[in-house]
Amino acid sequence: MKVLFAPDKFKGTLSAKSVANALAEGLRETAPEVEAALCPAADGGEGTLEALVEATGGRYLTRKVLDPFGSPVQARFGIIGPGRAVVEMAQASGIALVPSDMLDPMRASTFGTGELISAALDEGCREVIVGIGGSATVDGGAGMAAALGARLLDAAGHPIPPGGAGLCRLALIDDSTVRPQVAETRFAVASDVTNPLLGPEGAARVYGPQKGANPAEVEQLEACLSRYADVLERDLAVDVRRLEGAGAAGGLGAGLIAFLRARLRSGVEVVLEALDFESRLAGVDLVVTGEGCVDAQTAAGKTPVGVARAAKRHGIRVLCVTGRTGPGAEAVLAEGVDEIIAIAPELCSLEESMAAPEPCLKAAGRRIGTLLAVEGQA
Known part of the structure; x- marks a missing residue:
């Protein structure tokens, strides 16, 4: 037995x-x-990194990155095979990193998550699993994209401020400066939610309050994400408005699709496949x-x-x-x-x-x- x-x-x-x-x-x-x-298993949320590293006999690497509000934090990612890595966004941009009375999705950024992805690319990994549960952010993955070299500019040509509120000032996206290794890499996004970016089930209205947004801020975040979607469609020819899962992790799903051409999949399916569960x-x-x-x-x-x-x-x-x-x-x-x-x-x-x-x-x-x-x- x-x-x-x-x-x-x-x-x-x-x-x-x-x-x-x-x-x-x-x-x-x-x-x-x-x-x-x-x-041990996981579905893309917190614990995905540990489950994959432990089950595959992989190894952890640690890097100093920026937390949701720009302070240094030690964050781990995993190498789970030749050229394969797993990044858990909660390590760098997670809600567990922020005291409950300090939550502020208007300013919180996914920049640190982009730094972890960049570190995986530096290690020569060209297949990266990104687990995107447990975020403190509603910035649509704009911070992540900036960390990988994308330029998100306001009308004066200056970088927009970090956080969800900064997206309302977005006028231009230039992805020509994104690290060339990104185009050589396959990204699989492990997510346990299917929320769209916008609307009553979207990133702002469903998850904004959990991350500290008051009712007025929720509506502002909705408007900022809508502007972000407009500019993504115009400048990158990617329509993220109606994509299932684009609203995951405060819209990080949308950013990963638009900038990394990532594929969003059921988190548990990604994990079980990586574990060779069958x-x-x-x-x-x-x-x-x-x-x-x-x-x-x-x-x-x-x-x-x-x-x-x-x-x-x-x-x-x-x-x-x-x-x-x-x-x-x-x-x-x-x-x-x-x-x-x-x-x-x-x-x-x-x-x-x-x-x-x-x-x-x-x-x-x-x-x-x-x-x-x-x-x-x-």
């Missing part, structure tokens, strides 16, 4: 690797004869996936569903462990998950699962081992 543990992180508590380890430790306590294999399913009898909260959004293409769909193509049973369930959680049962195991309130209280998740996850692992024993599979 072989069990493959392929969870995502439990946001705010444990990394995907730590979740997988805790579940496997619990399983070994009640089913020591079962073979446990670990494959080959890891060989000889597996049970897959255990999971994330901190399973709800309707999970069924829309988050890690547990991506893992379950892959497992079902091989006829493998799938269990999903979660800290708690939310509205619409049952929708994952139609996407390949056979059973949901909720830690709270079944195995631990919600407070315990947040404060000390590892013992709760070990308890879930023990339950899985006991279940296999009862079924005669252990």
Whole structure:
């Protein structure tokens, strides 16, 4: 009997690797004869870098780049094979880098993300995965583009200020000065959302408030992003207005498409492909996936569903462990998950699962081992 543990992180508590380890430790306590294999996963959000580097035996590189407000920060990216890199925008432009009372998408920039991409190019990488979850920005990726050499100018020919508000002053884009290595490189954008750049489901109106924008600023950001889209279409001949996923990470999706000719894909599909997940399913009898909260959004293409769909193509049973369930959680049962195991309130209280998740996850692992024993599979 072989069990493959392929969870995502439990946001705010444990990394995907730590979740997988805790579940496997619990399983070994009640089913020591079962073979446990670990494959921590992700869907393009925070944790994508660690999941890919750890699973591929890659290596981390660290560079000093600019955070969302222009202060130096040490940020990592990963080399995951010859000429292949993974960049996680949250490392340089993430909301976790900014105290909650300092959030300001009017000024926050993705310049540091562009610096990380540039560092990957300096390492000779010509295939780059960019994970774009957890941003503090709504600048449409303008900062990222500037870091790679693009010139975004106002009517006087001066560089526009950083941040979403600066886009309202945009008059001209010149991409002739972008690093030539960009044109030689394939960029895959791993994203877990499909929001467009503009409109009621767009970057400003959906994500602006989460990043500190008040109602008036949300509307200003919408207007600035609309101007940005107009200039991108005129100067680069790229229409990002209606592209699915262009609004991801405060419009960084749009910038990556327009300046890097990147391809936006389901984050979990990009990650599982990079992990060669299909080959890891060989000889597996049970897959255990999971994330901190399973709800309707999970069924829309988050890690547990991506893992379950892959497992079902091989006829493998799938269990999903979660800290708690939310509205619409049952929708994952139609996407390949056979059973949901909720830690709270079944195995631990919600407070315990947040404060000390590892013992709760070990308890879930023990339950899985006991279940296999009862079924005669252990």
